[in-house]
Amino acid sequence: xxxxxxxxxxxxxxxxxxxxxxxxxxxxxxxxxxxxxxxxxxxxxxxxxxxxxxxxxxxxxxxxxxxxxxxxxxxxxxxxxxxxxxxxxxxxxxxxxxxxxxxxxxxxxxxxxxxxxxxxxxxxxxxxxxxxxxxxxxxxxxxxxxxxxxxxxxxxxxxxxxxxxxxxxxxxxxxxxxxxxxxxxxxxxxxxxxxxxxxxxxxxxxxxxxxxxxxxxxxxxxxxxxxxxxxxxxxxxxxxxxxxxxxxxxxxxxxxxxxxxxxxxxxxxxxxxxxxxxxxxxxxxxxxxxxxxxxxxxxxxxxxxxxxxxxxxxxxxxxxxxxxxxxxxxxxxxxxxxxxxxxxxxxxxxxxxxxxxxxxxxxxxxxxxxxxxxxxx
Amino acid sequence: xxxxxxxxxxxxxxxxxxxxxxxxxxxxxxxxxxxxxxxxxxxxxxxxxxxxxxxxxxxxxxxxxxxxxxxxxxxxxxxxxxxxxxxxxxxxxxxxxxxxxxxxxxxxxxxxxxxxxxxxxxxxxxxxxxxxxxxxxxxxxxxxxxxxxxxxxxxxxxxxxxxxxxxxxxxxxxxxxxxxxxxxxxxxxxxxxxxxxxxxxxxxxxxxxxxxxxxxxxxxxxxxxxxxxxxxxxxxxxxxxxxxxxxxxxxxxxxxxxxxxxxxxxxxxxxxxxxxxxxx
Amino acid sequence: xxxxxxxxxxxxxxxxxxxxxxxxxxxxxxxxxxxxxxxxxxxxxxxxxxxxxxxxxxxxxxxxxxxxxxxxxxxxxxxxxxxxxxxxxxxxxxxxxxxxxxxxxx
Numbered sequence: 001x002x003x004x005x006x007x008x009x010x011x012x013x014x015x016x017x018x019x020x021x022x023x024x025x026x027x028x029x030x031x032x033x034x035x036x037x038x039x040x041x042x043x044x045x046x047x048x049x050x051x052x053x054x055x056x057x058x059x060x061x062x063x064x065x066x067x068x069x070x071x072x073x074x075x076x077x078x079x080x081x082x083x084x085x086x087x088x089x090x091x092x093x094x095x096x097x098x099x100x101x102x103x104x105x106x107x108x109x110x111x112x113x114x115x116x117x118x119x120x121x122x123x124x125x126x127x128x129x130x131x132x133x134x135x136x137x138x139x140x141x142x143x144x145x146x147x148x149x150x151x152x153x154x155x156x157x158x159x160x161x162x163x164x165x166x167x168x169x170x171x172x173x174x175x176x177x178x179x180x181x182x183x184x185x186x187x188x189x190x191x192x193x194x195x196x197x198x199x200x201x202x203x204x205x206x207x208x209x210x211x212x213x214x215x216x217x218x219x220x221x222x223x224x225x226x227x228x229x230x231x232x233x234x235x236x237x238x239x240x241x242x243x244x245x246x247x248x249x250x251x252x253x254x255x256x257x258x259x260x261x262x263x264x265x266x267x268x269x270x271x272x273x274x275x276x277x278x279x280x281x282x283x284x285x286x287x288x289x290x291x292x293x294x295x296x297x298x299x300x301x302x303x304x305x306x307x308x309x310x311x312x313x314x315x316x317x318x319x320x321x322x323x324x325x326x327x328x329x330x331x332x333x334x335x336x337x338x339x340x341x342x343x344x345x346x347x348x349x350x351x352x353x354x355x356x357x358x359x360x361x362x363x364x365x366x367x368x369x370x371x372x373x374x375x376x377x
Numbered sequence: 378x379x380x381x382x383x384x385x386x387x388x389x390x391x392x393x394x395x396x397x398x399x400x401x402x403x404x405x406x407x408x409x410x411x412x413x414x415x416x417x418x419x420x421x422x423x424x425x426x427x428x429x430x431x432x433x434x435x436x437x438x439x440x441x442x443x444x445x446x447x448x449x450x451x452x453x454x455x456x457x458x459x460x461x462x463x464x465x466x467x468x469x470x471x472x473x474x475x476x477x478x479x480x481x482x483x484x485x486x487x488x489x490x491x492x493x494x495x496x497x498x499x500x501x502x503x504x505x506x507x508x509x510x511x512x513x514x515x516x517x518x519x520x521x522x523x524x525x526x527x528x529x530x531x532x533x534x535x536x537x538x539x540x541x542x543x544x545x546x547x548x549x550x551x552x553x554x555x556x557x558x559x560x561x562x563x564x565x566x567x568x569x570x571x572x573x574x575x576x577x578x579x580x581x582x583x584x585x586x587x588x589x590x591x592x593x594x595x596x597x598x599x600x601x602x603x604x605x606x607x608x609x610x611x612x613x614x615x616x617x618x619x620x621x622x623x624x625x626x627x628x629x630x631x632x633x634x635x636x637x638x639x640x641x642x643x644x645x646x647x648x649x650x651x652x653x654x655x656x657x
Numbered sequence: 658x659x660x661x662x663x664x665x666x667x668x669x670x671x672x673x674x675x676x677x678x679x680x681x682x683x684x685x686x687x688x689x690x691x692x693x694x695x696x697x698x699x700x701x702x703x704x705x706x707x708x709x710x711x712x713x714x715x716x717x718x719x720x721x722x723x724x725x726x727x728x729x730x731x732x733x734x735x736x737x738x739x740x741x742x743x744x745x746x747x748x749x750x751x752x753x754x755x756x757x758x759x760x761x762x763x
Binding site for chain 1: 659670
């Protein structure tokens with residue numbers, strides 16, 4: 001991870017702080033400190049970004065605002081990207097409008113482009129391997145042992161080469177084989193409606209927020225969602241069913257719980273779970289935990305997970321080297337919930353929402369597949 | 378004739394020859410016995426072979442050379458359900474076939490038990506606990522009438538008969554398509570299906586039954602597809618086209634379970650296979 | 658944006674499908690950048706049924722998709738693609754085949 005990226009993502013939450021230099025006994029350092037404070041105070045950006053809600057989707061548009069939200073805690077997802085909204089950059093490079101390397105010759109590759117190149121390499125390798133395997137089978141049936149040995153040797157070399165290739169830096173791979181950048185041919189393939197003029201294209205991407213993320217930003221940092229007050233937003237997220245066991249509130253409790261313990265929380269649908277927990281964020285490392293939110297009893301609006309389903313999820317999660325967490329949310333009584341809800345509807349402030357959420361409790365357990373023969377150490 | 382001993386409503390086979398014969402029919406079961414000297418090991422399991430309920434049912438319905446032998450509990454249930462007339466008939470059949478095996482020439486017409494006639498052999502139903510038991514009845518279990526009653530008893534022991542029948546029909550659909558089937562919990566399904574003997578092939582399908590035209594959560598479907606693709610398999614959801622009304626069919630099941638289950642197998646099973654599309 | 662629009666945009670601008678259009682307001686047809694069937698270079702028309710992760714489908718719902726394409730075009734596809742829109746807006750694609758198939762070699 002480069003220093004530049006570390007700096008880009010230095011805020012885990014949308015809070016701006018003033019970094020003061022070390023103060024010593026030397027009075028000059030006091031002045032230096034004061035000067036730094038004043039300077040940073042003036043530079044302090046307003047980082048609260050407003051959210052639009054339409055057609056059931058919470059969005060942030062415009063690359064400046066998207067980056068603001070993404071860079072302060074990796075909230076949201078670019079709808080045309082794997083996570084960080086990079087569609088405009090990628091598309092401009094694909095259409096040959098921007099170079100692939102920066103002035104200092106550094107490769108400007110996004111996550112998506114890396115994945116694409118690696119997948120293509122793997123595909124090529126598999127085709128070659130299949131070809132050799134077909135030959136192997138042919139020689140096996142004809143009993144031509146010398147040819148068979150030759151082909152088997154070729155296959156071994158191919159597999160070795162592929163291992164080498166996987167370790168090879170992308171930069172070299174691209175220099176040798178690819179013309180990802182500057183492909184004017186792609187321009188003719190692309191939709192002409194995409195172009196504003198010869199060198200500019202429309203930005204079709206927006207950042208989509210999960211409902212829990214929208215409520216989190218609004219509740220804790222004062223982001224506006226359309227012109228809803230906090231209670232109206234809460235109602236919207238709860239799908240207008242204001243019940244103590246509504247699945248949204250259970251999800252939100254868990255999201256907020258891990259967020260406030262410093263984890264980066266993203267959607268876990270990819271791995272059949274509710275959330276993924278990253279120690280810092282997606283650009284830095286893979287997620288360590290997959291979270292499955294469990295009510296303390298079966299809620300009215302969702303079927304509970306059967307053993308067979310938890311077993312399937314645990315296999316998927318285990319297969320990608322993550323640990324499965326079953327996070328149980330203990331609910332308050334209906335009366336206590338109703339009382340706090342009424343207070344919240346009368347005064348839709350963060351304080352009253354906090355009073356409501358404080359009625360819930362969280363417990364977590366690790367779920368791991370256990371094999372008697374392999375776990376006897 | 379091969380015996381299928383039942384223990385606590387489950388097929389539990391100790392006889393090696395029967396295990397071999399079942400394997401030839403595509404019935405795998407799973408070995409569950411451990412070694413007396415190292416009871417904690419589970420890599421080299423031996424007899425008894427446990428049968429899935431679906432496997433047991435499949436063998437009994439489709440292969441008349443196999444018959445169920447009850448355990449004590451099941452036998453008590455059977456004995457309690459018999460009328461005096463049933464008992465006389467069973468005794469009659471047993472004696473007649475015994476005479477036949479001893480070399481007596483008896484015409485087929487004489488083998489049919491006639492209730493009009495004065496019975497030749499009498500056994501009055503006895504409620505004292507130590508008289509009839511599994512051992513004294515050993516020769517009677519292969520009679521079709523007894524098998525019918527035992528099979529019905531077995532079906533009644535299922536906690537959810539409608540689901541069990543659906544599971545069975547899916548099992549039978551797969552078996553008839555040449556697949557070998559084992560339990561699938563470790564892959565998040567009800568069954569795992571192999572294109573041939575599991576000792577020779579990797580499995581192809583993870584099968585999840587959908588009951589009574591219910592809907593399946595897309596979340597589970599995506600998860601199943603993802604898991605299956607990761608282990609080079611396909612995730613299959615399977616269900617019956619026609620709904621089975623369990624309460625409505627119980628009289629038919631009691632009368633002749635084999636016949637009725639065979640007739641259910643004629644109605645189609647719908648399957649869809651899911652796998653990752655390779656992008657996205 | 659409707660589910661159809663979300664999936665269509667995703668196919669066109671994230672996966673670079675061409676000739677993408679909506680058929681009878683329920684399914685999207687188009688050509689992938691590279692054939693989705695193994696070992697075929699030839700471009701094949703694919704049908705994508707958009708759905709949301711929170712939806713539930715019965716066997717007859719899935720059969721209904723095949724039936725409707727069949728009625729519309731007079732050809733019953735062997736398989737369709739289901740485009741599932743998840744809670745964070747990403748779209749994942751799965752093949753749904755009618756009947757039992759062999760796993761494709763990975």
